[in-house]
Amino acid sequence: MKNIKNLFIEKSIHLFLLISVSITILTTLAVIVLLGKESIAFFSEVSIISFLFGTNWSPLIEPQSFGVLPLVCGTMWIVFGSVIFAVPVGLLVAVYLSEYASDKVKSFLKPILELLAGIPTVVYGYFALTFITPLMKWFNPEIEVFNAASGAIVVGIMILPMIASLCDDAFSAVPSSIKQGGYALGANTFEVIKDILIPATKSRIGAATVLAVSRAIGETMAVTLAAGATARLTGDPFGSIQTMTAYIVQVTMGDAPAGGVEYLSSFAVGTLLFLMTLVMNIIGNQWVFKSRIRVV
């Protein structure tokens, strides 16, 4: 009797746990099926070629045009602008944390990094709009109120803690014997970092960069507030742009009727966004995973 009871407890717990896990699979299925379904509905009205390669995005004004490249261009400005300074700075911060900082300094700096990572993106958007943009306008008054550069800077600040902590993880996985070998041969700290630490972790630094790119692509509120709502294919980082994410916010904030082509367009853009970040995440996670096996 007792055995049966135990077996029953064991089985029901097992079942409940299995159900919890299956929620994650259901979420993924929901993402794929729903985004796919609404996108197919969208592409029955707008051809996929003119969506992917069209250079004019004006979904809300007649004549409607759904060429997604201006939105992709806006997102790319944010991505390149933010990653180009956040990766080197994040790398240096991680180097300082792992090679120079004393334990005391480290125990003070690490929580601050975590705090910085925990600040909501809408706060960064506010900061860009009311501090960074005015600062830029002070140098050059011709800069527009909403501009890509301000958004890129603030997204760079946002992804910095993530890059720093991923690189720091990578550095601490390097066996100290290798570094000590370098010191024993007479190399100084800079040389150990440059010739041992960085080469040994370069695939994980690459992974951190890829994951940071993915974060920057998906970033929404900061760029909605700071970078504007003008979808255009532009080479000018100091003008107003619109990212893919900002467009989804714009459409869903307005009352686009469900099933209408504007409404559906947000799902088509969402699908593109999802695919871009998915590819980045798979590559990034794969690199972290692979290098983990090799280093340890």
Next chain:
Amino acid sequence: MANTNDSLTSVIELGNTEHESVVNQKRMAKRKLYDKLFYRLCQSTILLALVTLVILVVHIIISGVSWLSLDFFTNFTSRFAEQAGIKAAIMGSMWVLVLTAAFAIPLGVSAAIFLEEYAPKKKWVEWIQINIGNLAGMPSIVYGLVGLTVFVRYLNFERSLLAGSLTLALLVLPIIIISSQEAIKAVPLSLREAAYALGAKKWQVVFLQVLPAALPGILTGVILSISRAIGETAPLIVIGALSFVAFTPASIWDEFTVLPIQIYNWASKPQEEFHQLAAAAIIVLLVLLFAMNFLAIYLRQKYQRYKL
């Protein structure tokens, strides 16, 4: 790698002819200079990061602190900046906090227990793990689109608290699973073996030994994930949470707003006063989030017995 070889040869060549030793001295000086410069570079980068954080916080406090009054907490939002407050937003955020935690924590922790303690070492489990990693990296706005179709339209929850909280629960679920897994992984095998040796059943080992031991670590992860949900704006905007709400929600079926949406709404107005209101609301939000963060860090440092 060339430079290591350089530095090696310079060590080996010590004590050669006079001319060479002058060259060596120069090279040594150059190496020392680079070393020092690089150290200064790292130092100033850290300083730059800290200064940025300080500027951010100080800028927000200066802009917003004069608007913090009792009225600010007890008034609803208004077209007039002087009368506007965050009552609806703060109540909405509290509802969302509780509901999201209620949905996401049990599911997340159980999923972590399954993956760490019960799952067989098979290919499909590995796929689930990869899937969870990718879900954790999915942009929050995509969760918004999913919430909009599933909860708002198919299940007809309208723009209710329930729809918003369920969407956010999906968003934080992978993060809770991953952090709980780390905490469970950190519990040493010997604890499990000792319990089995005393005749405990599997569920007793997992729920009476492993889970309590991993609890501080799990809690830390859970608090950090829920604080992420509190700061989230985009998915709630997508599912249609309102920015002008002049009532506090009374049930999970009511429409609602939250602090980040209120901040976004005020910040996107052109008037200076509304920007200051946004700053005041940011102060409230940041105090809430920093308090949660400190609690998490405190718990981790005080109670965590096992570190990975």
